[in-house]
Amino acid sequence: MTGQKRIMIADDDPGIVDAVEMLLEFEGYAVTSTGDGSSVLNLSGELPDLLLLDIWMSGEDGRDICRKLKEDESKRHMPVLMISASKDVRESALDAGANDFLAKPFEMNDLLQKIEALTQKSA
């Protein structure tokens, strides 16, 4: 292993952030989080290995943020796994450039498999 994989969670619901953070840390990931989706656009330095991005955030649409990330040369390579309470937005999420999509509520195993798959690719 070349050190811990770093996952960033962007969700406006603290409950989700807390629960998922705990889950991923339990699984051995290094987790950072933000309740303000647009803050990910200002990331600098070393990017996380994967961004867990919620679509429906207060005042922000995760798909817009994703689209902007994918337009940015420096951040484009960062895998984005979008999550939403609605299954129906899967298409639009992928259209916006997300690398994968997961609907809430999700099984822990499903999340871990997707994260594993996406981080393997980039590594």
Added chain:
Amino acid sequence: MDNERDFDLLNNDSIFRTLIEESPTAVGLYVGREMRIQLANDAMLHIWGKGNIIGQTLREALPELEGQPFHQLLDDVYTTGIPYQSDEDAVDFLIDGKLQRFYFSFTYKGLKNKDGRVWAILNTATDVTELALTRRKLAESEQSTRVALRAGELGTWDLDPINNIVTWDEKCKELYGFPKGDHISYEGVLKHMHPADVERVNKAVLTALDIASGGDYRVEFRTIGAADGKIRWLRCEGKAYFNSDGIAYRFAGTARDISTEVNEQKQQRRLTALVENTDDIICTADLDGNINYINKAGLQLLGIADDENYAPLHASKIYFPEDVPVLEQEIIPALMSKGKWSGRMRYRNLVTGEAIPVFINSFRIDGPISGTPIALASVNRDLRPELAANNERNKLLALIDSSSGFVSLSELDGTVTYVNATGRAMLGIDANTTNLGHNSQFIMPYEIKRLKDEINKQLLEEGRWTGRVDYRHFKTGEAIPVEGSSMLVYDSLTGKAQGRASIARDLRQEIADKKALQDSQHLLHNITTASPTALWMSDREGRIIYTNQTWLDWTGQTNDEVMGDGWLQPLVAEDRAIAAKKFIGDLAARRHYEVSFRLIRKDGEIRWCVATGNPQYHSDGTFAGYIGSCTDVTEYTLIEQQLQERNIELNVQVGQFEFVNNFMPVQLWTATVNGDLDYVNQRAIDYFGNNEGELADIWQNFVHPDDMLPTTKAWLHSIQSGSPFQVEFRLKGSDGIYRWHLARALPFTRDGKIVKWFGTNTDIDEQKQMQRQKDDFLGIASHELKTPVTSIKAYAQVLGAMLEKEGEQRKAEMVSRMDAQVNRLTNLIGDLLDVTKINSGRLQFNKVWFDINKVVRETMVDLQHTTHRHKLVEDFTETGKIYTDKDRIGQVITNLITNAIKYSPQADRIIVSTRREKQEIVVCVQDFGIGIADNKQDKVFEQFYRVSGSKQHTFPGLGLGLYISSEIIKREGGRMWVNSIEGKGSTFCFSLPVTTLN
């Protein structure tokens, strides 16, 4: 009174009897057909020379009358009643044992009874035997005198030249034709002599009276009978006697009638001339065949000049060499043995050598006294003209034979001798039939009487008959109608009728054609007559030349009255000029004619009509006239008028409620049957803004473009079908903002006809907003619910994993069950969300190609884990791939299988089957559980429906699963249904259409 007494006397039988008895006239009365003698007076008995034979029959009394005609005569009178009268009839009676001849004049008269039937015959007879015998003797003596006179053909005459007295005997006088007893002078003689002979006779007489002549006299001359005017040839011979002075003192002689002699000579000369000049060739030869006479025609034929001396010429020389053996071996032997021979031979022209066909009639001449042959003769006919004529005739015959009409020839008695080929074919007579029979066999039996009474009669009287007659087919007996002509054929020489000729034309085709034409005319007539529309035709000048019965029925005009411009007459006076002027104008321009006018029917009713017409042209392009029609549009016009009136009436009624209409919280409108708005209330005007022009077409101007198509479609459908109109759309208000409205309209009918549409537009924008807010709320709510559930799930799973890691299996298991309950909660939230989406039309599908069997199998495998009691059984057949939302279909299959598990707690298996049916894939899930009652099977697919019953309420769930499933399947273009028997189980199925890959 005296007369009456006389009559009584006359009636007295004895007086009559006495009268009869004493009558010198023989009287007999014979009664009955057997001729029993009732009465015979003495005179009669005397004639008969018999005793009293009263009471016997005539046959018994007078047996000698057998063989004589009297019995028959009597019987005839008896049977016919016609009296018989004879004059000097001979009767032979047996008198004194000897048959003697008597002559009687007698009568047989039938006596008739009241019925007019003869009951007896009265016979009166007068014996004229003596008279008859005397008359016969006289006749005999006259006859013998005449014989004597005829025998003494010589008459004698004696002339005293000195005293110029002639003495004639009676014969002489007769010869000269003088009446008997006349004294005649010599000048008198000359007077009756033929003028042409007088000079010659005079000269002969003078010569005879000259002594130098010796006195002999012989002359032949003609006399003209003084009494009878007859010309007689006389030969007079005589001698004059002279005295010593040389003067003739007596000149006497005989005269003989030589008329016969002279005539015979004349006959002879004529015969000779005839022989000499006939066209036939006549020649004679001796028994050796040496020709000694040839007449002129013969000489010419043989090329011998008239004056040429051709003898000796043997017969063999004048025949064509090839025919000479016939002469020698056949003709001459026949002549010598039989006396004659006739037949065809060829002569040979001695100069040109040309063969000349002749018909020879040759015969042997025998001596009149000896009876032995003395010469040979032949009369020959040149056959060349005949053969030429025959040629012509043959040509004519060939022509007749191949003529397309029937030609026949028959004898005068009707025996048919010839029928040409066409005739034979027409009547089915075989070509080789020679016995053609009688002309009555050529016609139908019912025509035979006409043949006798009409055809033959007219033919004989006028020489010709023409008319229709039905011939009869010889084989089929079928009647063949013909137009025939029969004529008598006359012999060209005698001018007498020789036979009859008939020509006939087969009329069958003509009749069939005529009938077909009649039929089609009849049909056309029927069609045009039956037409509810008047039809007309005009000539090129615009004059009406035809109209059908319909026009005549309408107007009561006669056909003649319509012709020309008569059709204008029944028009209402003020419309006449318009209709005429329009027609003249259209006619001049050769364009379509159409005009409306009012027509006064024969019953006085005024009807609205529309007349139309189109110019017609001949095949050569020249203008022919117009053909057109005239339609009664009164009903239509009336309906139109009524409709208009009704509309106005309704508008007035609507107007009366204007006040109410205007404060009603809805837009009120009416529309015509065509869908055009003709009224809107004040509220509508206020909403749309007061713009007259735009209001006329609210749909076009104010409906939201996205709602336009469904709105127009629904409105057109309602106008056409008369079904109520209902649609939701957004209408633009005068502020430019669209608000949702519900439009509804119903047709207003009168007498089953739609007269008007009444509609309303109700503002439902608020309801629509509320609905949207509800949907939004549900969406947000379920989303908000999902978020904490997601957190709980994550915590629970982490906790479970931690406990497992720590070996706290019991605790980990409990956390796992907690997670399962969270999943149930998640599903419930999902269902609520789905229903919300379905209701707001926002259910989305992500279509992909997939194998439905694979999805079903995967779902089955997952669900098998949820039950230990049931075995999920696969019953798959190959279905192929389908293009639809894989997750949603999986959701449906999951729903069906979980339901099956839930509602068959006692059963141990569930059968899941798939199959392909044509363009559909069908998936069924069968359980063996509680089942569904018949009357509830439809309801299971309803929203929030839950099976109710004694046990059913114990089954958990919101009752949304089947509703969601069936809505999913519906929106994917498929169907969902259930077959169920209560207590036995249910089979839920759905089908989905297969769209082909490309």
